Amino acid sequence: MKDSDEFSFLKETFKSLGNQYFDSSEIIIGPGDDAGLVKNSQETVYSVDASVAGVHFPENLAAEHIAFRSLSTAASDVVACGGALKWVLVSLTTDRADLNWMKEFVKGLKDFSDEYSCPILGGDLSRGKQCNIAITVCGKLDQQNFMKRSGAEVGDKIFVTNELGLAKKGLEEIKLNPEDLDFTSKNISKFIRPKLHFNFGQEISHYANSCIDISDGLISDLGHICEASNVGAQLNADLIPVEGEIEDALTWGDDYELCFTVPSEMESKIESLGKKHGLKITQIGEITKTSEVEVFKDCRLVTFKKRGYNHFDE
Amino acid sequence: MKDSDEFSFLKETFKSLGNQYFDSSEIIIGPGDDAGLVKNSQETVYSVDASVAGVHFPENLAAEHIAFRSLSTAASDVVACGGALKWVLVSLTTDRADLNWMKEFVKGLKDFSDEYSCPILGGDLSRGKQCNIAITVCGKLDQQNFMKRSGAEVGDKIFVTNELGLAKKGLEEIKLNPEDLDFTSKNISKFIRPKLHFNFGQEISHYANSCIDISDGLISDLGHICEASNVGAQLNADLIPVEGEIEDALTWGDDYELCFTVPSEMESKIESLGKKHGLKITQIGEITKTSEVEVFKDCRLVTFKKRGYNHFDE
Structure with missing residues (x-):
């Protein structure tokens, strides 16, 4: 495959990451449109956390680990409320444009998605001088159980x-x-x-x-x-x-x-x-x-x- | 006020930004806890977009404008789906720790909040080498109207x-x-x-x-x-x-x-x-x-x- 084909393949992979959990997370439309569409039969909680290279993790950490850790530290807020994880959104700004780095990053996303049965509702990819991953998490719970x-x-x-x-x-x-x-x-x-x-x-x-x-x-x-x-x-x-x-x-x-x-x-x-x-x-x-x-x-x-x-x- | 008091004041300001719209946005708990708690009587849409200094906007742009523009470009995805804006989450990574910059940034958030009657559900603040604002937006709509x-x-x-x-x-x-x-x-x-x-x-x-x-x-x-x-x-x-x-x-x-x-x-x-x-x-x-x-x-x-x-x- 040409590099550009591989990037397209990665894009498709991203779109289907954790899509086996769409139903349980009440996701109607996942990544690939202007926004993800979701039903909500319970109250929901939301939080965002950024992980910045050289601040939250060492700059030379492998992309797979950057992805998994960023998701984990952000999703931890849902645990602290007493919620169950519903979905995540991933905003990645990276100084690395190479395919291998991106593949590793996607592997980390996939591992997290499998570990916690959590779909990825959408994302955004930008180029920047410093790797910066902002993870938005959504959890579900009943209002009276919010800690x-x-x-x-x-x-x-x-x-x-x-x-x-x-x-x-x-x-x-x-x-x-x-x-x-x-x-x-x-x-x-x-x-x-x-x-x-x-x-x-x-x-x-x-x-x-x-x-x-x-x-x-x-x-x-x-x-x-x-x-x-x-x-x-x-x-x-x-x-x-x-x-x-x-x-x-x-x-x-x-x-x-x-x-x-x-x-x-x-x-x-x-x-x-x-x-x-x-x-x-x-x-x-x-x-x-x-x-x-x-x-x-x-x-x-x-x-x-x-x-x-x-x-x-x- | 001492600088540290002013930072505390700013933090409190952030927590109350657009809280007059909490009810209409079905927000039960806003900023200040591990996550924001929300009811949802309709389907909802979600999207995230990063704005990076030197990539999406000039590096020397005033903080007020950085904030307003980052919110606008992210919220635009809700328009494109046919949704009404419900709330936003703000993840700010900044290389500027000074109070004036932060005040200007908060002014931009407030202007946007007032312009579109939109509450800020929560946020995250990190230090980094490059200014990076990841905005998560939530909109509401009925499923059959999603474009x-x-x-x-x-x-x-x-x-x-x-x-x-x-x-x-x-x-x-x-x-x-x-x-x-x-x-x-x-x-x-x-x-x-x-x-x-x-x-x-x-x-x-x-x-x-x-x-x-x-x-x-x-x-x-x-x-x-x-x-x-x-x-x-x-x-x-x-x-x-x-x-x-x-x-x-x-x-x-x-x-x-x-x-x-x-x-x-x-x-x-x-x-x-x-x-x-x-x-x-x-x-x-x-x-x-x-x-x-x-x-x-x-x-x-x-x-x-x-x-x-x-x-x-x-």
Whole structure:
């Protein structure tokens, strides 16, 4: 095939990515028209997140991994609301016009689509100086199950899923040897393909008062819950399951685990849901009346240099 | 106010942009949570488009204009489907961290929101080397009124709205004096704030077989209709309303006027809709059995060096 024929083939491939899920996602018209057409028999949630080369992922990361990770980090917001993934839109700006790069990128899209049974509703392709992937995600849920950031109440128990800190170690490992990633490293897998806990998120949405995905660091993200809910939080550093340095684990982010708050009488319910889904669930503290997120270690208040990632910190 | 307070103020401003339209857009929860929550009493359409500095607009264009234009060019896809604008999501990657730039950008968002009574459902802000705005748009319509690209039929009359070619001239004028734009120039207004014909689009959707917005050039965009509909088109260059060089007008794009095809018995209906909406409507040709878009001038076939804008032409 000529290159131009292959590009046409890729375009057709893109149009049919995940089209076996069109019906379950209520998609009437998929990619290829001015817009995708969708029915909606439930309330829907929407979010957009950009992944930028050199900012969110190393510039020399393979296209397949860029695609999969960008989709995962954006779709994580649907998990945090308690939704089920319905579809995604992909806006790709790339400095690479070569066919192999595009093929790899499409492979990453396809893997994600298969992993989460998620159709791609449409996309946009631009040329630019810096690779930039903006992913729009749509999830479905019933309104009463939406886990708001503003729902935390004083006395709520605070939980996290799995461990924090792996993704930062994964990123460091990737930077050491970006061309040949060792996927037997759980840290690297964690950075590239953070597992999204859709089923667990939907189940806890019946019990949790608030929930957030940890993208910028536990302290910063729990801080968003506290600010929106007008409460504070006390964390016990000795309870928080971390890998590596505790400061990194609590302020770096990239782990895309869930932090959620639950009325204390629901504790045992949450623990049994963790078992059911094979997820490690740890109670790490409690919602308080203060307006701060405070971390205690051996009963002493610990302070960190920064709370989490901020794009506009100088 | 300290800069950091002003940034917080801007963040709050962003959250309330167009919130007077939340009810009419069925928005239950707007910006500030993990995702925006929406009811949907009709079918909905979705599209994403990126605008990249130095590619889609001049790098030194004021932030206000970047915001307004990015929203307009993305929302144009909803017009082309026959939809009404429901909401937008804004993903901004910027190399500018200064408060004034951000304020101007938010002003452009607000102007658009007011102009089209459109709420902003959410957004994302990243730092990057190249300004890149990915806009996701949602429109509402009834399924049977969706104007598909694949709906054109042999014998359909082809129409365009207004004139083609102004935006290219506008871009040239902007490049001559980017710091001090003269908005009395209809060309500059056309490039920065192309008028979106939402009401007209919704009305013709009852009669037109297919429709597209002219973003990449008439020949290229009409070519998308022909390809999707498995037909061709014959255009009469003498009828096409152009400003400037005809080749520029037919192959440049950026005008965001509509090109649509209508069964010949509906011609007069379309003309009266044009009058009703104060829009110039011109019949420029007919859908044919061939698979090409052919342009005739004085009964001779005209050929152009290129069909339209392609991001990956070398």
